Amino acid sequence: MEVARGLEGVLFTESRMCFIDGEAGKLYYYGIPIQELAERSTFEETTFLLLHGRLPNRDELESFQKDLARRRVLPDHLLDCFHHYPTSAHPMSFLRTAVSQLGMLDPTEGDISQEALYEKGLDLIAKFATIVAANKRLREGKEPLPPREDLSHAANFLYMASGVEPSKEQERLMDAALILHAEHGFNASTFTAIAAFSTETDLYSAITAAVASLKGPRHGGANEAVMRMIEEIGTPERAREWVQEKLAKKERIMGMGHRVYKAFDPRAGVLERLARRVAEAHGHSREYRILKIVEEEAGRVLNPRGIYPNVDFYSGVVYSDLGFGLEFFTPIFAVARISGWVGHLLEYQALDNRLLRPDARYIGELDAPYVPLEARA
Ligand SMILES: CC(=O)SCCNC(=O)CCNC(=O)[C@H](O)C(C)(C)COP(=O)(O)OP(=O)(O)OC[C@H]1O[C@@H](n2cnc3c(N)ncnc32)[C@H](O)[C@@H]1OP(=O)(O)O
Ligand SMILES: O=C([O-])CC(=O)C(=O)O
Numbered sequence: 001m002e003v004a005r006g007l008e009g010v011l012f013t014e015s016r017m018c019f020i021d022g023e024a025g026k027l028y029y030y031g032i033p034i035q036e037l038a039e040r041s042t043f044e045e046t047t048f049l050l051l052h053g054r055l056p057n058r059d060e061l062e063s064f065q066k067d068l069a070r071r072r073v074l075p076d077h078l079l080d081c082f083h084h085y086p087t088s089a090h091p092m093s094f095l096r097t098a099v100s101q102l103g104m105l106d107p108t109e110g111d112i113s114q115e116a117l118y119e120k121g122l123d124l125i126a127k128f129a130t131i132v133a134a135n136k137r138l139r140e141g142k143e144p145l146p147p148r149e150d151l152s153h154a155a156n157f158l159y160m161a162s163g164v165e166p167s168k169e170q171e172r173l174m175d176a177a178l179i180l181h182a183e184h185g186f187n188a189s190t191f192t193a194i195a196a197f198s199t200e201t202d203l204y205s206a207i208t209a210a211v212a213s214l215k216g217p218r219h220g221g222a223n224e225a226v227m228r229m230i231e232e233i234g235t236p237e238r239a240r241e242w243v244q245e246k247l248a249k250k251e252r253i254m255g256m257g258h259r260v261y262k263a264f265d266p267r268a269g270v271l272e273r274l275a276r277r278v279a280e281a282h283g284h285s286r287e288y289r290i291l292k293i294v295e296e297e298a299g300r301v302l303n304p305r306g307i308y309p310n311v312d313f314y315s316g317v318v319y320s321d322l323g324f325g326l327e328f329f330t331p332i333f334a335v336a337r338i339s340g341w342v343g344h345l346l347e348y349q350a351l352d353n354r355l356l357r358p359d360a361r362y363i364g365e366l367d368a369p370y371v372p373l374e375a376r377a
Helices: 034-040 043-052 058-070 076-082 091-105 114-139 153-162 168-181 188-197 203-214 222-233 236-248 266-282 285-305 315-321 326-351
Strands: 018-021 026-029
Touching (some): 026 034, 034 168, 034 266, 043 168, 076 114, 091 114, 114 326, 168 266, 188 203, 203 326, 222 236, 222 285, 222 315, 222 326, 266 285
Antiparallel strands (some): 018 026
């Protein structure tokens, strides 16, 4: 049997949730093009789509929004504990620990029936934003703010993070960013969640594992790495030379390349337009201009090899504009992706539910001698 390194091209289940046409640079959630959703939907509506496989009607959407809003409040015990988490911890470590702790606080943690999974999943979808916003406030030496039920998920997240009710434009930006990040097939963190869940562990454990996986700079952590790259480059004038030096040393340009896309990631296309808009309107033009030059200069070498900007390339410009520091970029990704994780666990359990257990070709010795400790060099 051939070894599929990195599990590339391996189909391990079936799914209706997401289709990625990597050659054409197209992405669909339940058949709906991502650009349509980013432009016209809300995070709540897209989450309903990912959990139910169809768009809600007006009444369903209204009651789903209310249900999510009611679930935003964190248990007092968790909020108390937040004051003892180290403020220096990376926000992804904070989130990972908070999810795990929510599991300990749930007396029915181990119930993984479809009904329980849906209920607990909705709870996590609602609470992720509250956890991340609380962490941001605590890092700034401020008290976390209680969520508001009268605001949308995107607006409430921005309100809890900053203490100020966002403008309609800011709410729309956040909604679009959350929709673009909500789902992406069998990426590393979703696969991690499914692999854990296939052992019949509980939802909190599977999601804690997924957060851990998203944190890595080859996956969700790349958005933070892109902003660090911008800071290292410093000025647009320095960008071309910086890229050439990096590529000459065979180092990677963060926010570029993808296992599935061999064309421009359609999400990066939408985010590029949003980043350009905020750059023009609010003066984040240094960051945006550096990225445009990196994209062009690196593209000369990398585009012919099918390496283009991915979703993590331009998102940071938008998040900065919304008032977030770079260490919160990956947590914002998680605030969105929790919907995809929960949707996939529900789907996998209903459709397949087989233990995930791949294999490797053995290339070691056989019948090696057991050398007693005293006789070893
Ligand atoms: C939300 C997301 O997860 S999107 C991805 C976010 N990650 C990043 O932006 C990090 C930078 N990108 C990368 O590291 C890669 O493109 C990955 C990990 C995302 C996907 O890579 P894979 O499909 O596994 O390809 P692999 O790592 O095998 O690389 C193949 C070749 O392309 C090159 N390559 C891939 N990405 C890049 C890049 N960003 N810059 C320069 N070269 C690259 C590799 O060096 C390698 O070259 P080689 O064949 O000469 O050794
Ligand atoms: O699909 C992948 O491998 C990574 C990705 O873009 C995502 O998770 O959004």
